[in-house]
Amino acid sequence: MTRIARRMADIQPFHVMEILKRAHALAAEGRDIIHLEVGEPDFPSPAPIVEAGRRFLTSGHVHYTPALGLTALREAIARFYHDRFGADVAPERIIVTPGASGALMLALGVLTDPGDEWLLPDPGYPSNRHLVRSFEGKPVALPVDATTRFQPTPAHVAAAWTPNTRGLMVASPANPTGTLLELDEIVALRDTVAARGGVLIVDEIYQGLNYGVEASTALSRADDVFVVNSFSKYFGMTGWRLGWMVVPEGYVRDIEKLAQHFFISPSTPAQHAALAAFEPGTLEILEARRHAFADRRNALLPALREIGFRFATEPQGAFYLYADISDIAASSEELAQRLIEEAGVATTPGVDFGDNAPERHLRIAYTTDEARLVEAAERIRRVL
Amino acid sequence: MTRIARRMADIQPFHVMEILKRAHALAAEGRDIIHLEVGEPDFPSPAPIVEAGRRFLTSGHVHYTPALGLTALREAIARFYHDRFGADVAPERIIVTPGASGALMLALGVLTDPGDEWLLPDPGYPSNRHLVRSFEGKPVALPVDATTRFQPTPAHVAAAWTPNTRGLMVASPANPTGTLLELDEIVALRDTVAARGGVLIVDEIYQGLNYGVEASTALSRADDVFVVNSFSKYFGMTGWRLGWMVVPEGYVRDIEKLAQHFFISPSTPAQHAALAAFEPGTLEILEARRHAFADRRNALLPALREIGFRFATEPQGAFYLYADISDIAASSEELAQRLIEEAGVATTPGVDFGDNAPERHLRIAYTTDEARLVEAAERIRRVL
Numbered sequence: 147m148t149r150i151a152r153r154m155a156d157i158q159p160f161h162v163m164e165i166l167k168r169a170h171a172l173a174a175e176g177r178d179i180i181h182l183e184v185g186e187p188d189f190p191s192p193a194p195i196v197e198a199g200r201r202f203l204t205s206g207h208v209h210y211t212p213a214l215g216l217t218a219l220r221e222a223i224a225r226f227y228h229d230r231f232g233a234d235v236a237p238e239r240i241i242v243t244p245g246a247s248g249a250l251m252l253a254l255g256v257l258t259d260p261g262d263e264w265l266l267p268d269p270g271y272p273s274n275r276h277l278v279r280s281f282e283g284k285p286v287a288l289p290v291d292a293t294t295r296f297q298p299t300p301a302h303v304a305a306a307w308t309p310n311t312r313g314l315m316v317a318s319p320a321n322p323t324g325t326l327l328e329l330d331e332i333v334a335l336r337d338t339v340a341a342r343g344g345v346l347i348v349d350e351i352y353q354g355l356n357y358g359v360e361a362s363t364a365l366s367r368a369d370d371v372f373v374v375n376s377f378s379k380y381f382g383m384t385g386w387r388l389g390w391m392v393v394p395e396g397y398v399r400d401i402e403k404l405a406q407h408f409f410i411s412p413s414t415p416a417q418h419a420a421l422a423a424f425e426p427g428t429l430e431i432l433e434a435r436r437h438a439f440a441d442r443r444n445a446l447l448p449a450l451r452e453i454g455f456r457f458a459t460e461p462q463g464a465f466y467l468y469a470d471i472s473d474i475a476a477s478s479e480e481l482a483q484r485l486i487e488e489a490g491v492a493t494t495p496g497v498d499f500g501d502n503a504p505e506r507h508l509r510i511a512y513t514t515d516e517a518r519l520v521e522a523a524e525r526i527r528r529v530l
Numbered sequence: 531m532t533r534i535a536r537r538m539a540d541i542q543p544f545h546v547m548e549i550l551k552r553a554h555a556l557a558a559e560g561r562d563i564i565h566l567e568v569g570e571p572d573f574p575s576p577a578p579i580v581e582a583g584r585r586f587l588t589s590g591h592v593h594y595t596p597a598l599g600l601t602a603l604r605e606a607i608a609r610f611y612h613d614r615f616g617a618d619v620a621p622e623r624i625i626v627t628p629g630a631s632g633a634l635m636l637a638l639g640v641l642t643d644p645g646d647e648w649l650l651p652d653p654g655y656p657s658n659r660h661l662v663r664s665f666e667g668k669p670v671a672l673p674v675d676a677t678t679r680f681q682p683t684p685a686h687v688a689a690a691w692t693p694n695t696r697g698l699m700v701a702s703p704a705n706p707t708g709t710l711l712e713l714d715e716i717v718a719l720r721d722t723v724a725a726r727g728g729v730l731i732v733d734e735i736y737q738g739l740n741y742g743v744e745a746s747t748a749l750s751r752a753d754d755v756f757v758v759n760s761f762s763k764y765f766g767m768t769g770w771r772l773g774w775m776v777v778p779e780g781y782v783r784d785i786e787k788l789a790q791h792f793f794i795s796p797s798t799p800a801q802h803a804a805l806a807a808f809e810p811g812t813l814e815i816l817e818a819r820r821h822a823f824a825d826r827r828n829a830l831l832p833a834l835r836e837i838g839f840r841f842a843t844e845p846q847g848a849f850y851l852y853a854d855i856s857d858i859a860a861s862s863e864e865l866a867q868r869l870i871e872e873a874g875v876a877t878t879p880g881v882d883f884g885d886n887a888p889e890r891h892l893r894i895a896y897t898t899d900e901a902r903l904v905e906a907a908e909r910i911r912r913v914l
Contacts, residue, residue: 147754148778149641149727149729150641150781151639151641151642152643153639154640154784154787157787157791158787159787159790160790186594190589190590190591190592191590192590193590196590199587199799200584200588203580203583203584203587204580205574206574206576206577207574208574208575208767208768208769208770209570209768210768210769211769244628244771244793244797245793245794247791247794251792256535256538257533257534257535258535259536259537260644272791273790276787280639280665280792281664282644340531343531345533383592384593384594384794385593385595385798386592386797386798386799387628387771387795387796387797394532400538402543403538403541403542403660404538404541404664406543406544407631407660407664408631408635408661409628409629409632409771410629410771411769412771413797414769414771415770415799416797416799
């Protein structure tokens with residue numbers, strides 16, 4: 147009698163979960179596992195954020211907030227855009243959401259008619275195509291490779307555009323490749339999309355996790371794009387489930403309607419905790435962590451290159467390396483299996499990020515401290 | 531250039547927000563407003579829950595959990611079903627979600643193909659029809675009235691069923707009417723739905739808020755239904771955004787896939803706090819609150835009847851009275867306006883709950899202490 151909706155046939159699980167299960171099983175047997183598959187910072191939430199959350203809880207009055215979030219938090223985010231990026235964003239255009247996932251659901255829910263096509267760079271964050279499919283849209287892969295730093299160009303977009311295309315999603319810094327788009331490139335993509343009557347969604351979820359290059363926002367150059375952001379990555383608040391989105395003014399009212407029914411409101415303790423996210427003391431902690439991530443990247447990248455992993459493009463953001471493993475193995479899934487079994491090192495095979503040569507790629511996250519990263523590289527070297 | 535998806539034309543906001551805005555404006559002018567429109571308990575989250583949340587936060591390690599929730603919490607919910615209702619529910623069938631809203635999204639996302647019809651009692655919780663519409667399903671209203679305690683019967687369901695019907699959603703206790711379904715009635719509805727190859731979703735979000743009658747669960751009589759529940763209402767955790775759902779075994783894997791993409795995981799602090807929800811000390815607090823709600827209902831109901839509000843059916847659950855106002859006014863929207871302006875009493879007009887004689891009904895929530903409820907009734911009496 148089980149009758150599953152058709153969309154579910156197209157919606158894939160996170161394949162890395164199988165690696166993770168195996169890692170847990172091996173750990174239960176007493177094996178020491180190094181986790182290079184995890185898509186979240188290993189650091190705890192910064193103390194001022196935790197303290198703000200604990201302080202808020204003291205009263206016990208944990209009630210609903212407005213569907214679009216606390217006014218004070220929307221204003222704090224607006225100030226952050228001004229102070230950090232010189233971008234003027236009206237608080238009314240800022241939608242606080244249950245994680246960036248919630249933001250993506252609202253954006254796609256309010257924009258996507260059945261059959262609408264969304265252009266998505268491949269490789270890319272896997273949930274994007276599944277969320278498009280969830281609202282009966284059609285995800286269309288834009289295969290990108292190292293020749294364009296795994297980022298789409300106006301030429302890619304123009305070639306793939308059809309009368310049914312609704313828009314383009316890009317990410318900077320990107321998951322799984324860690325590459326950035328320059329603001330001029332974003333503007334060029336926006337122009338290409340806008341000229342065709344479409345919408346550009348810019349994922350800035352890893353904003354602030356930049357190495358050797360300044361963080362930026364599309365909002366300093368465009369107010370007709372959707373910008374998705376998160377307290378999870380740079381701000382170290384994954385488990386709190388809080389993100390935000392900046393939308394063009396004309397969409398706010400409809401997004402509010404949808405947010406009421408999808409979520410009622412974002413987590414209240416998380417919102418109060420996040421009020422401390424932009425304080426100078428918190429930002430100081432976060433900048434120190436950014437330097438630690440940079441050091442990790444600088445230690446891991448050459449070590450992996452020496453083993454035979456190839457990186458045609460220098461990743462400058464997030465906490466991911468997207469390695470070409472074709473000099474080492476024929477299949478990234480088999481390699482990931484071998485690394486977990488023989489080296490006790492967990493990684494994410496390319497299959498989680500799309501259909502564009504996934505067997506040739508492995509995502510390696512540097513969300514573990516530097517000593518462990520060095521040890522992981524050494525263990526991998528021995529196995530290979 | 532704003533291009534909104536077609537579904538948004540069918541998705542309504544919570545109309546009560548307009549009343550709420552007016553209430554805030556009047557309060558800002560110094561007026562004393564009594565809130566009988568609020569759909570959440572006025573009580574703080576119980577101290578043991580808050581304490582568990584604060585304790586968990588101490589370490590700062592607020593990371594993602596599995597998409598279906600902490601194993602310990604799923605097991606605690608299973609024990610609760612056993613201890614309180616004598617129902618055996620495997621923890622593997624329990625899905626922890628970001629509020630009951632999240633549970634409803636997962637259920638409808640995994641069950642609804644475009645064009646699928648869902649039968650929804652009218653009046654009913656407004657988000658249900660908008661969530662059906664969000665996944666391109668078609669909400670079909672089942673008009674119900676006081677003659678069946680505002681609950682659908684097998685005859686209603688049989689008469690409305692078409693080849694496109696996917697299933698039926700019911701709620702017990704129900705919002706906005708506060709009425710219950712007996713287990714025999716739920717089984718009869720399940721049989722009617724199952725005989726036609728459909729699915730029954732039972733909303734037990736207000737479970738435990740029962741007056742003069744024992745709380746129950748559909749799960750003690752059926753394991754082929756979807757049961758949605760929440761930590762918001764009985765457990766007093768609205769702002770934490772945490773709920774759960776029990777699903778037939780064959781749906782778990784697909785729901786897990788969808789949960790990964792929709793939410794990544796439910797709020798981690800909320801899950802750790804909720805581990806304290808089933809402790810004896812917490813349940814003692816909650817039972818005392820249940821008695822307070824019963825006292826409020828017993829004070830408010832006769833006072834409103836005396837003024838001319840009619841209640842053809844005795845509400846036995848949740849914290850709502852759904853009043854027939856046709857002896858007092860021609861339009862519940864006009865009456866709600868008048869009550870907020872002249873009496874300083876905020877209520878929710880029927881329009882928020884469907885198209886079935888909304889102008890004749892007003893929802894009155896007793897989420898305010900007894901003295902204020904008595905004062906509200908007195909103020910209303912004076913105005914009318």
